Amino acid sequence: MTQFAHPEVLVDTQWVEDHLGDPNVRILEVDYEPADSYELGHIPGAALVDWKQDINDPVRRDILSRADMAALMSRVGATPDMALVLYGDMRNWFAAFAFWTFKIYGHDDVRLMDGGRRKWFEENRKVTEEVPEFPATGYRVRGVNLALRALYPQVQAVLGRDDVGLVDVRSPAEFNGEISAPPEYPNEAAQRAGHIPGAQSIPWAQAIADDDTFKPVEELRALYEPKGITPDKTIVTYCRIGERSSHTWFVLKYLIGYPVVINYDGSWSEWGNIVGNPVEKVAATT
Amino acid sequence: MAAVQPAGSVDLRQSEDQCGDTALKAVRRAMKTLQPGQVLEVHLNVAEQAFVLRAWARKTGRAIVKEETEGKETWMLVEQVADG
Numbered sequence: 001m002t003q004f005a006h007p008e009v010l011v012d013t014q015w016v017e018d019h020l021g022d023p024n025v026r027i028l029e030v031d032y033e034p035a036d037s038y039e040l041g042h043i044p045g046a047a048l049v050d051w052k053q054d055i056n057d058p059v060r061r062d063i064l065s066r067a068d069m070a071a072l073m074s075r076v077g078a079t080p081d082m083a084l085v086l087y088g089d090m091r092n093w094f095a096a097f098a099f100w101t102f103k104i105y106g107h108d109d110v111r112l113m114d115g116g117r118r119k120w121f122e123e124n125r126k127v128t129e130e131v132p133e134f135p136a137t138g139y140r141v142r143g144v145n146l147a148l149r150a151l152y153p154q155v156q157a158v159l160g161r162d163d164v165g166l167v168d169v170r171s172p173a174e175f176n177g178e179i180s181a182p183p184e185y186p187n188e189a190a191q192r193a194g195h196i197p198g199a200q201s202i203p204w205a206q207a208i209a210d211d212d213t214f215k216p217v218e219e220l221r222a223l224y225e226p227k228g229i230t231p232d233k234t235i236v237t238y239c240r241i242g243e244r245s246s247h248t249w250f251v252l253k254y255l256i257g258y259p260v261v262i263n264y265d266g267s268w269s270e271w272g273n274i275v276g277n278p279v280e281k282v283a284a285t286t
Numbered sequence: 287m288a289a290v291q292p293a294g295s296v297d298l299r300q301s302e303d304q305c306g307d308t309a310l311k312a313v314r315r316a317m318k319t320l321q322p323g324q325v326l327e328v329h330l331n332v333a334e335q336a337f338v339l340r341a342w343a344r345k346t347g348r349a350i351v352k353e354e355t356e357g358k359e360t361w362m363l364v365e366q367v368a369d370g
Binding site: 037041 | 307308309310311332333334337338341342345
């Protein structure tokens with residue numbers, strides 16, 4: 001079996017268990033709903049990162065600022081040289097989003113725990129409700145890499161270009177235009193349903209096995225290449241709010257190793273709301 | 287003794303491809319439609335979800351009046367409480 005392009009960014013549950021208490025490793029549980037996850041039980045020593053409060057700007061729609069990144073890292077006792085190991089609820093989507101965000105803010109050693117929270121619990125490993133406390137570190141952000149992020153004007157500018165591949169990782173119902181968001185998330189709905197013209201539908205979950213771990217790299221390549229998502233192109237991933245697409249961004253950039261992969265976190269909740277934007281739909285077959 | 291008849295049912299054995307509710311959110315929503323003493327039937331096949339439901343029931347004073355597991359599939363009956 002061929003190794004992932006960047007195997008250093010992925011650790012398994014046993015590695016995490018072996019490094020509980022390692023002073024050079026900070027384990028972070030990244031949750032969309034901490035009250036439904038972290039607060040009921042988490043990996044011993046793991047600090048909570050609340051996606052809504054910690055990874056997002058509190059007022060405007062944006063990721064956290066550089067100053068907020070420094071404050072967050074300081075709060076969880078992280079230093080720039082530390083390995084940050086991320087896992088979380090909702091199939092690791094928000095952990096992947098945090099991974100992407102921490103890479104934007106230049107943290108060198110960020111890793112995902114393969115299989116996420118589900119696998120840790122499935123293996124009946126130790127969990128706790130105890131919340132760890134760490135001394136503040138005065139973390140300083142070393143640099144900012146905005147090349148990992150696609151903003152709306154950039155996506156609009158590359159429509160129709162054959163050297164750019166757009167990957168829509170949402171469910172088929174969302175891609176086809178049957179729904180713009182599930183009914184329980186009305187604040188993520190868009191005025192129009194469908195997809196960005198030219199996008200390929202490759203739902204995020206096709207990259208993982210039944211136990212939520214990533215599939216072997218050969219299977220991953222076979223998932224993307226036949227649909228024209230190839231390493232010679234600039235690849236843009238998107239979903240509804242940018243979290244599932246972070247998962248696919250991680251797969252393409254670090255596991256398969258495509259040179260240029262960019263996450264469009266504005267995603268459908270931005271694209272589908274803009275007046276005059278081009279939208280494609282798939283006609284119902286029934 | 288008569289078998290407990292569930293007043294509602296939640297099936298969590300579906301995928302989360304659309305980024306919808308957490309398992310617990312779906313259960314909480316369904317519990318709101320129940321009267322105290324009525325029970326909710328929950329089907330699930332993820333160990334983490336089962337752990338979360340047990341921990342939540344314990345913390346909120348709800349009883350899991352019955353639980354059966356076969357392979358990866360778990361079936362629970364969760365009783366509603368007065369202030370639920």
